[in-house]
Amino acid sequence: MARQISLQQDLVSIYWDYQNISDTKIAKNLLLYASSLGFIAKRKVYSNWCEGSKAKSVLATLDFDCIDVCHKFKNAVDFKLVMDCGSDSSDIVILISGDSYCEILIDDLRRNGKKVIVFARQKSAKLCLNNLADMFYFVDDLPKLVENKNQLKSTSLYEKINYNEAIEYLVKAINTALDQKKRTGLGYINNLMMQLFTKDQGICSIYVSNGKKFKNFSQFVDAAVRDGKVQRQGQELFLIELDKLAA
Template identity: 85%
Template sequence: MTRQISLQQYLVSMYWDYQNISDTKIAKDLLLFANSLGFIANQKVYSNWCEQSKAKSVLASLDFDCIHVCREFRNAVDFKLVMDCGGDSSDIVILISGDSYCEVLIDGLRQNGKKVIIFARQKSAKLSLRNLADIFYFVDDLPKLVENKTQFKSTSLYEKINYNEAIEYLVKAINTALDKKKCTELGYINNLMMQLFTKYQGVSSIDEPDGKKFKNFSRFIDAAVRDGKVQKQGQELFLVKSNKLAA
């Protein structure tokens, strides 16, 4: 039966670097996650399948498009994925990889109005990706996300909050992290804001006073520092005295 696509549904594409995250066990949860956001237009997974024939069989049975990439040169999989993703016409792009080449992709995708979600391994993910993507998750978060589907309804990706609301969320997130004696590194605070406040779905959900968008979470933090709302030392955030007393 051919699935009917509602005009209200967002188109979703997945691009999975299997050489970076080689685990067929997450495939079903990825599909459930992507399906909850809209209609899956692409579900591509990249590797040298001559060396991964069993994994290819499992993924193909779930209708993944297994793109074979020969090892003609270093980072051939990365190059092929970037080329394919660059021409994507979906509304939401999910990248399953933690490699630094995703930085190049994210900027271009967001400039074309797409929402970018990244899933990465906790130990190997580039810290910069947490600040660049609209939403960043670790692969280990998938089971909980699928169980709690209301946490990632597609409509929430397009909700907006104003700058003052975002500052309020930021201050509360820093306070929460400090109370729990957690690190206040930018990526952690960005994720904590998403966990604590459903309206906040990454920096693209913040409307600047002039109607523009912050390019990344770091730019939002820079604005908050200039306005005297928070302090920053290296990659860690701290509260100014007035905000700490008000929290």
């Protein structure tokens, strides 16, 4: 029998002040670390990007959302990052910075029930952040953190998932797509569900109470619609009573 894994992965968001920590070499390890904590819902990196920036190009290939902030006033990047991050709906927020503006931001995020992880440069970080964040690391720690996570990572996965569990994943996938401002098409939601459930290998089969399995994702969605769990309009899915269904 396969060992049980967590029913739902946490949603993880990355907010990177590239002007404070300008090193594309940490990007891949940062993503590996974040994915070990849950499903990466957002990966935003902020700077006053120059036209043809090589750094921006490298980060874009890793699907980072490179936010261009014009320098119309002092600390414009800081303000933009705080504004975006303050309304984040993820479970875990990773901040790549070390500036003092993080103090108020961390307080607000934790007050809203979020776990906050900070990565900063060893020589320039505000030491008070160490006490405010749930976890505090220096960017030089990333390779070792990733190595340790890989050593501890379980390779056992469910071979099947029951209908009620699948409904919870379906709701979370739709919420994630809406948070990303993506269309909730069947294909995209199916992919999100697979990533939320197993990260890499996907859901093998969804079973109903009598032991039979759905032939495909569309058949499962049809059942969810009949049961009043979600609504379907064409190829897109929508939630019903979001406040009751959302996990």
